[in-house]
Every structure is written in C-alpha cells, then in structure tokens.
Amino acid sequence: MNNSKGMKAMKHIDTIAVTDACIMHTYKRIPLVITRGKGIYLWDKSGKRYMDFLGARGAANTGYSNPDVVRALTAQAKKLILVTNDFYTEPQAQLAQMLTRHSFADQVFFCNSGAEANEGALKLARLYSSRKYGTGRYVIVSASNSFHGRTYGTLSATGQKKYQHGFGPLVPGFRYVRFNDTEDMQAALGDDVCAVILEPVQGEGGIYPATQEYLSFVREQTRRKDILLIMDEVQVGLGRTGTLFAYEHYGIQPDMVTIAKSIAGGVPMGALLATRDVAGAFDYGTHGTTFGGSPLAAAAGLAALTSILRHRLPGNAKKIGAAAMKKLAGLKKRYPDAIKDVRGLGLALGVELFDAGLAARVFDECLKNGLIINITNGTIVRFLPPLVITRQQMDTGISLFEKALLTALK
Numbered sequence: 494m495n496n497s498k499g500m501k502a503m504k505h506i507d508t509i510a511v512t513d514a515c516i517m518h519t520y521k522r523i524p525l526v527i528t529r530g531k532g533i534y535l536w537d538k539s540g541k542r543y544m545d546f547l548g549a550r551g552a553a554n555t556g557y558s559n560p561d562v563v564r565a566l567t568a569q570a571k572k573l574i575l576v577t578n579d580f581y582t583e584p585q586a587q588l589a590q591m592l593t594r595h596s597f598a599d600q601v602f603f604c605n606s607g608a609e610a611n612e613g614a615l616k617l618a619r620l621y622s623s624r625k626y627g628t629g630r631y632v633i634v635s636a637s638n639s640f641h642g643r644t645y646g647t648l649s650a651t652g653q654k655k656y657q658h659g660f661g662p663l664v665p666g667f668r669y670v671r672f673n674d675t676e677d678m679q680a681a682l683g684d685d686v687c688a689v690i691l692e693p694v695q696g697e698g699g700i701y702p703a704t705q706e707y708l709s710f711v712r713e714q715t716r717r718k719d720i721l722l723i724m725d726e727v728q729v730g731l732g733r734t735g736t737l738f739a740y741e742h743y744g745i746q747p748d749m750v751t752i753a754k755s756i757a758g759g760v761p762m763g764a765l766l767a768t769r770d771v772a773g774a775f776d777y778g779t780h781g782t783t784f785g786g787s788p789l790a791a792a793a794g795l796a797a798l799t800s801i802l803r804h805r806l807p808g809n810a811k812k813i814g815a816a817a818m819k820k821l822a823g824l825k826k827r828y829p830d831a832i833k834d835v836r837g838l839g840l841a842l843g844v845e846l847f848d849a850g851l852a853a854r855v856f857d858e859c860l861k862n863g864l865i866i867n868i869t870n871g872t873i874v875r876f877l878p879p880l881v882i883t884r885q886q887m888d889t890g891i892s893l894f895e896k897a898l899l900t901a902l903k
C-alpha cells in the first residue's frame with residue numbers, strides 16, 4: 494500500500510463505524526470519540542468537555558494525564574521501555590519498596606492487570622497450601638455478586654453467573670458464599686479451603702462495602718485455620734476509600750492484597766502484595782510474566798504512588814466523599830420514589846435507583862449535560878471520580894446529576 498495514501502485514509506476514517514466493523518463487540522460503548530483528558534475532564538472529538546465520574550472505573554485516581562506521571566513516562570521512555578525480568582531495574586525496586594513500606598506486605602509480584610494480579614493470588618494460595626499441607630486443600634471461597642476478572646481463574650472466582658454464562662467448564666475448586674453473611678462464611682470454611690478472596694467494597698456488583706463485623710469475623714476464622722485472606726483492592730485500593738488501602742478501615746491484616754487500575758496513572762500494571770511467609774511459596778520458576786513491572790510501567794507507578802501520597806489523595810477522598818454522601822442522602826430524601834439507597838466509602842459511591850429504565854435515562858441526560866457517570870448492575874449509579882477532584886467540582890457534578898434525574902423523571 495502507498496504509505497501517504499494510507500496515512501490520509503487513516504485521518505478520515507469514521508472512528509465509530511470502523512471500531513464497530515473491526516473490533517469485537519465486547520463493550521457497550523458510549524458513542525463519543527475521546528481525544529484528550531486532563532484531571533477529572535475528558536474531551537471528545539468535537540471539543541466538548543465532560544466531567545468524568547466514571548473515572549476509568551477506578552483507574553484514574555491521579556487524574557487524566559497527570560503531569561508527574563507524564564514527566565516520569567517521558568523520561569523513562571527515552572532511557573528504557575522494557576527489559577525482561579531476567580534483569581534487575583531501578584524503577585521496579587523503588588516501586589516495590591514503596592508499596593511494601595506503605596502496606597502490610599513484605600513482597601510484591603508485578604504483572605499487567607487486575608485479573609493477572611488476582612490470578613497470581615489464586616495460584617500463590619494453592620501453592621502455599623499444597624506445599625504446607627499436601628493435596629486436597631485447594632478450595633477458594635469467594636462472595637456472590639463479586640467481580641475478580643475475566644481470565645478463567647478469576648472468572649471462576651467471580652460470583653456472578655452473568656459473567657460466566659457459556660464459558661463452562663470453569664476452573665474447579667471455587668465455593669461461593671453470600672457477601673456480609675458470617676454464618677454462610679463459617680459453613681464454607683471446611684478443611685479443603687486454602688483461601689478466601691473478597692473485595693472490601695464490591696465495585697462492579699454495585700458499591701457494597703463489607704461490614705466491620707464481617708471482615709473481623711472472616712479474618713479471625715481464616716487465621717485460626719491458616720486459610721489465606723486475599724483482599725481484591727483492584728478497584729477501591731490506592732486511596733479511593735479514604736485510606737491508601739481499603740483494608741486499613743477494618744483494622745485487619747490480610748495475607749495478600751491485589752491492586753491494579755490506578756497503580757501506574759493509567760499505564761497497564763497490576764501488583765500482588767503478600768507477607769514474606771506467603772510470598773515464599775513463589776520461588777524460582779513458579780510464576781512469571783514478560784511485561785510485569787517493566788521499567789516504563791514501574792516509573793509511572795512510582796510517579797503515581799508518589800503523587801497519591803504527596804497530594805494526600807486518600808484524605809481528599811475521605812473529605813469529599815463524606816460531603817458527597819451528605820448531598821446524596823439529601824437527594825434520597827427529596828426523591829424517595831426514585832432513589833432506593835445511597836452507600837459507599839470515600840469516593841466509591843453508589844446511588845441505587847428503583848428502576849433500570851430510569852437509570853438509563855439519567856445516564857443519557859447526564860451525558861447531554863457534560864457529566865459521565867456509570868450504571869452498574871442495571872440500577873446502581875456508580876461514581877468513581879478521580880481523587881484529584883475538588884469540593885466545588887464534586888458539588889457541580891452532583892448538581893448535574895440532580896438536574897438529569899429531574900428531567901428523567903418527567
């Protein structure tokens with residue numbers, strides 16, 4: 494093909510039509526072509542600006558095109574983008590040290606996504622248990638309405654039929670319990686169990702925080718039986734709930750924590766954090782990845798984590814989340830026939846509506862008014878704004894949401 498002709502054709506393609514023709518239809522996309530982002534804002538091709546309360550589903554905690562992340566990426570890209578894990582690199586060591594200094598963990602395994610981090614956690618749990626106790630102790634307990642990823646292992650851990658339908662047979666050895674139900678958990682923790690995996694706040698499921706009583710109980714029971722407790726903080730970790738890690742709210746120490754989404758300011762990265770005792774089961778050759786912890790991703794991660802800490806984004810999430818929650822509770826009082834519940838932790842906020850049709854109309858009205866929200870599980874409006882949001886921006890967003898709700902109710 495003639496090169497200049499190819500370039501010219503590229504410039505004039507209809508992005509939406511070509512996407513729909515050439516890319517598999519796994520996403521129900523919002524019909525906007527996004528060309529730019531800054532802080533909590535996104536711009537489409539026509540130049541229209543949107544306030545983004547979807548927040549890349551929790552992957553934009555430090556804001557779009559965070560200047561610290563951009564600087565780190567640019568500098569690192571000029572030096573070294575990738576070298577395999579056959580070598581040592583400075584950014585990887587620095588990020589690992591920082592993550593362990595600011596968490597319960599002693600050691601880290603770097604990968605490229607949330608699903609991979611969870612996949613690593615599931616594998617490590619089984620390996621730890623089989624080395625210590627032999628075969629037959631491999632069951633992993635997870636909660637109904639959970640979400641842990643789309644790979645076979647993590648899909649099998651995900652306690653929602655809608656994600657699993659048609660993909661069977663799944664990985665054997667998973668047992669589901671009702672979330673926040675201590676009796677159900679107790680009954681599930683047999684001699685064949687090696688680990689429990691839970692989200693501290695169920696994200697995709699609709700922003701359901703774990704109760705204190707529940708996590709205290711689960712930690713106590715799992716400790717007693719040397720069952721590993723894995724906290725999936727892929728969506729709500731790294732400051733969103735008001736603390737750097739969500740488990741900190743509950744005064745418990747997990748055995749493993751998985752993070753991804755916001756860890757590298759938007760660059761693909763995941764990490765599995767564990768205590769030294771547990772991490773020790775992953776010795777030479779037991780697990781690995783080509784790209785995990787690449788210098789480029791690690792440099793971005795270092796900049797993003799530094800930014801989260803330096804700008805006290807967890808504190809901001811706590812303060813603004815509390816103010817938002819007050820306003821949302823006010824909305825629930827004003828619209829008792831539309832809003833069923835408001836809940837959340839920090840800046841992981843859920844507004845449950847009574848009706849899915851209404852939720853869809855609210856979404857459309859918000860978009861018209863320049864606010865991007867997310868509807869999860871049909872009726873739950875989910876807000877995961879970047880943690881760099883200001884009080885005034887939050888107020889504006891909630892006003893736009895109320896306006897949309899009013900129009901949608903007409």
Ligand SMILES: *Cc1c(COP(=O)(O)O)cnc(C)c1O
Binds near residue numbers: 607727
């Ligand atoms: C998004 C998400 C995952 C999967 O992360 P990917 O990077 O999309 O693989 C796993 N767990 C939770 C709680 C998530 O929100």
